[in-house]
Amino acid sequence: MISRRLLYLNTHRLSAFVWQAGKLTQEGVFDNDDHGRSAFASYVASHRHSHFSLLANVAEEGHVIETIPFLQGKDRETLIRRKIGQHFLGTPLATSASLGFEKTKRKNERVLLCALTDPTHFEPWLSRLAQSGAPLKGIYSVAQLGGRLLKKLAVTHERCLLLTLQDHSIRESFVVNGKALFSRMAPLPDSSIAGIASSFSAESGKLHQYLIGQRHIGHDDRMPVVIVAPPSALPAIEKACLADGRLDFTLLDNTEAARQLKLQRTPEDCRCEALFLHLLATNPPSQQFASSTHRHDYDLSRLRFLLLAGGLVTLLGGSLFAAKQLYDARQLRDEAVQQQAIEADLAARYREITATFPQIGVDNDSLRTLTDRYRQLRSQQTLPADAYRHLGQALAATPAIELTGLDWKIGPNSASTAGRTSAGAVEITTVRGNIVPPPGSTTRQLLVDFDQFLALLRENTAVTINVIKAPIELESSQPLRGGDNEQESAVPRAFVLEILRNHAP
Structure with a gap:
């Protein structure tokens, strides 16, 4: 079985985890400098037969909603690539997701375009993976997993704001029908409980005002806000985040969320990185940011695995067929021995019976020849x-x-x-x-x-x-x-x- 390893990349470092028996185990932390990248290259070389998935939590992430005509196949792909090039020029790390069709006669399609807009931050790590020939399954962002996290936590709002704490930053996402239409990362200058509570309260209001300005929501719309935070900070957050008629706050304990997600090990720092990594390991998104060039070794690995699996299936089928043939051959040998015994018994009985016949002075072969000839002449006889x-x-x-x-x-x-x-x-x-x-x-x-x-x-x-x-x-x-x-x-x-x-x- 091919082992799976998850990489978590933030602004300052990259962390490596192995997924084994439904449990995440950290294997290394590599700083974003020459020494950390060299250590990461050695780590990847020692595990180059594993399948790697990279989860990014960076500030340089863009989201744009476009409306395109109803197209299918290559025409649709070509138009989406053109739209991505217009909005996110210079980055190969981009993807798209369909938001459905407008209920008009033209059936225009709404498409969410997403991109990681700073490829230079990823290139040193991706180049080490490529040099080692390690298969990269895909590149994902924390925002993509927000809808899956809400579904696992039984949050049923059609649209809401999701705020999580990780990497000394707050990830803010506007989630509609399980998809993050907008997401940003806000720095956390004060890591104290009071600072965390104050930042959650302030960032909720800022994100709400931004969405009103972008006309994603109406000015008078009430917006549910879901905050996933450490249990120690929940009382302070509850005092700081008061309902004002526009925002309805729901506070979730991330240790309780870890139990609902069935994590075998509760995060020690009470942050949300482990939740998103667990979701990536168990239920990865269908869209990812890596290009076909980045996934080349992964495609080869899958092809190699399929060939090996096909060879094993063929070998197993041949073994089963050979076993069946051996079984049939043994059955035939047993039947042949049984038929020989029956033939010997019948021959003995025939000799016993023929011994009682009167002697006619003609052996059996001559008598058989004469009777055959007589039968032949009788069949050819013509009467007048x-x-x-x-x-x-x-x-x-x-x-x-x-x-x-x-x-x-x-x-x-x-x-x-x-x-x-x-x-x-x-x-x-x-x-x-x-x-x-x-x-x-x-x-x-x-x-x-x-x-x-x-x-x-x-x-x-x-x-x-x-x-x-x-x-x-x-x-x-x-x-x-x-x-x-x-x-x-x-x-x-x-x-x-x-x-x-x-x-x-």
């Missing part, structure tokens, strides 16, 4: 049932035809079918028969019966009929007349046919 059925239907329709012989086979085409092509073997049915003429019939009538028989056979388009021998041989020069050869026409006439049917492979 379709051919005989078709022939029988034709014979039934022509009673003059008498069947004398019938052959059926599957094989190559005969000489009479040599010109016919087929994708597979040919089913050949050879039909031998006679035409038995009825009494008084002529040769012409015999030919008509034979042609009718052929026509019935040809009704099935899947077969081809070849006439091997016709019942009556006629030459082209011989005429056919009715009544010719009446004695011969009474003799049965023999014929031979081939019925061809394709047989798919």
